Amino acid sequence: MYQYNTVDQQIVDERVEQFRDQTRRYLAGDLSDDEFLALRLMNGLYIQRQAPMLRVAIPYGLMSANQLRKLAHIARTYDKGYGHFTTRTNIQFNWPKLEEVPDILAELAQVQMHAIQTSGNCIRNTTTDHFAGVTPDELEDPRPWCEIIRQWSTLHPEFAYLPRKFKIAVTGSAEDRAASQVHDIGLHLVRNAEGDIGFEVLVGGGLGRTPVIGKVIREFLPKQDLLSYLDAILRVYNLNGRRDNKYKARIKILVEAMGVDAFRDQVEAEWQHTRDTELRLTDAEIARVKGFFQPHPYEALPAESPALQQQLQSDSDFKVWFERNTRAHKVSGYRCVVVSLKPLLGAPGDITDRQMDVVAELAEQYSFAEIRSTHDQNLVLAEVRQDDLYAVWTVLTEYNLARANINTLTDMIVCPGFDFCALANAKTLNISDAINAEFDNLDYLYDLGDIQLNMSGCINACGHHHVGHIGILGVDKKGEDWYQITLGGSGREDASLGKVLGKAVAADEVPAVLRKILETYVEQRTDEERFLDTVRRVGLTPFKEKVYASAH
Template identity: 65%
Template structure:
């Protein structure tokens, strides 16, 4: 993984001291709330329903064991013993005291971490495929390019106060596991006819109040010119994006208003002024240098399965976990392992300090000391020998991190909702609990196949409800919590928005409505057809009729 040089470390250390002084001045009354607000937001600090919330950056979801131990230390020392992993591969702390936040940032800096640009109208954390570097369907490892983009974007003086927040995701695999088409910019690494690596570029995707699938603006941008092309897009947006209405300020609104062709023309014109700027050109040696940080670990070429098959045959629980929570690896003798943060009765994405410390130890024992955070709020140990899977499973069971539900309906994405967020209209955590209690039969969930359930507590869509195979959105109706339900969304290669099945339902009817949707799916399903395919074949009408019969 990337390691800070002296410049990186000095920048982060100086930022900590800047924010320490800004916080001191605010608490002393020398800065108003209006003056302090943009300063705290640029350092990841929100004011939520009950307390400040600090969001910590985890670039492209990659952590070392030492970094995870530091996150555990922060949860234990400054918070209430847990953290919440998000769909941007970051972690949030919900109970820090404002006056102690500078100390948290100082502790993060000790392990090459920070909270810069995790909020505010700037370029946010760069996200990518959680299986980067080990996926069998990968063209090349996207993480070196993510890091190059991160360094270009961090504290970029021209883009520190954009019309609205800005999100970039990168994928290099046949299957899009990074949801690139619902980002402000989505990058797909490809090869042209000459065999050269480059980028297909999508622009104008996003969720929230106006969910839109991004459109392709370029079929191929050479690696050398990637940063200049990104800068051209950001300049056009920064100059033309709306600042008079927060709900109309995202780049997706600008692209839709202009049309993709007119927007492309402006980007191409701006690009002509930038593409020869040597400061923005990625030379081969730049990419090679960065690629050096992401070399494969020292795999054991002789690693085999050992007693794996016998263990699978002897233990049904282990076999279920292996089938659902591990993934094929490009290196013989290894598997990628998902740690489920979706155990029943646990808020999706939450993890205790004890679990973090233990997983850091397990990462060193089983996976070369690295951990990944997924877009779907789970963790991954990417490089586990097959003959050590049983021992790892036993350890994860003790930590309540081995629920064999990855890819099932209870592997749901959910924001913290009304329990924590000041923007939320309705709860998410208690609804997730109800769903887990109703659908607790894993064999039934396995029979249903791949179902992505996403839930948000408000229209800001932090839970990505629009692109869930089943989406749940909390809304307020005269002080009561209701939930709109959609079917048919996707954030993968076939990205699209779900369709609302009908009026919002009360909280105590959400699980009943889901059961109706699943029964309808079972009645109309052909063979092992996934829910998404069934919906696209029969449409929303049968689901609506059954739900409101």
């Protein structure tokens, strides 16, 4: 993983002291709320419903055991003993004291972490596939390109005050595990007819009030031109994006208003001014950054492990976990382990300080001291020897981190909702608890197959409900929480937006409605057909008839 140089460290350290002085002046009354607003957002600090919230950057979801251990220390010392992982692979602390935030930032700087550009109208954390660099289906590791984008975009003066926040995702596999098509820019590593690897470039994706799937504006971009082309896109957006209405300020609105062809033409014209400048990436610079992501010193191991086979045969619980929570690794004898942050009754994405310490210890002992956070609000130990899986599972089980529910209904993406967020209209955590209580039979969930349920507490869609196979949106009706259901969304390579099933349902009806939806799926599906496939084949009508039959 990337390591700071002396310049990186100096910038982060100076930024901490700058914000310490700004916080002191605000608390002394020398800065107004409005003056402090922009300053705190530059440092990842929000004011939520109950308390301040600090969002810490985890670039492309990769962190060291030492960094995770520091996050555990911060949760224990400055918060209420836990943190919350988000869909952008960052971590949030929901209960820091404002006067202690500079101290938290100083502690983060000790382990090469910060909260810069985790909020505000700037280029946010670039995300990628949580199996990047280890998945067998990968064309090329996208993480070096994420790091190149990070170095270019962090504190970029021209793009510090964009019309609206800006998000980029990079993938290197045919399978899109980073929801790249619902980002402002999606970058797909592809191979052209000549055999060269470059990027397919999409723009204008996004969720929120106006969900849009991104559109391809360049089928092949040479690697050396990555930054110059991104720069051209950002310049066209910065000059033309709306600033008079924040709901119409995202690049997706600009692309829709201009038309994708006209937008592409402007980007290509702007690119002629940037492509042969210092933004052009040299082979030496690409090699330098790739040098931080070299393969680990893997052991030469056989593909089959007699010890593992014996453990799978003798322990059925371990066998189920192995099948649901581990994935193939490109190196023989290794597996990727998904650490579930979706306990039976607990906020999805939350993790306690002790659990963080445990995962850090496991990473040091079994996974080259690295951990990844995922778009799905889980963690990954990506480099575990097959012979060590049983030991890892045993520890994860002891600390409630081994629920074998990955890619099932209860592996939900859920925003914190009204309990924490000042923007939310409705609660979400009570609904996720109710769904878990209703569907606690893992055998039933396995029979249903892969289902992605996403839930948001407001139209801002931080829970990505638009692209859930089943989406749930909380809405306020005269002071009461109601929930709108959508079906048929996907954030993967077959990206699509869900369609509204019908009228919203009351909070206490949500589990029963989901039960009817799933019963309809079981009735309608063909052999080996996924939930999403069935919805796309038969449409909403059978589901609507089942859910709303009693209302007629």
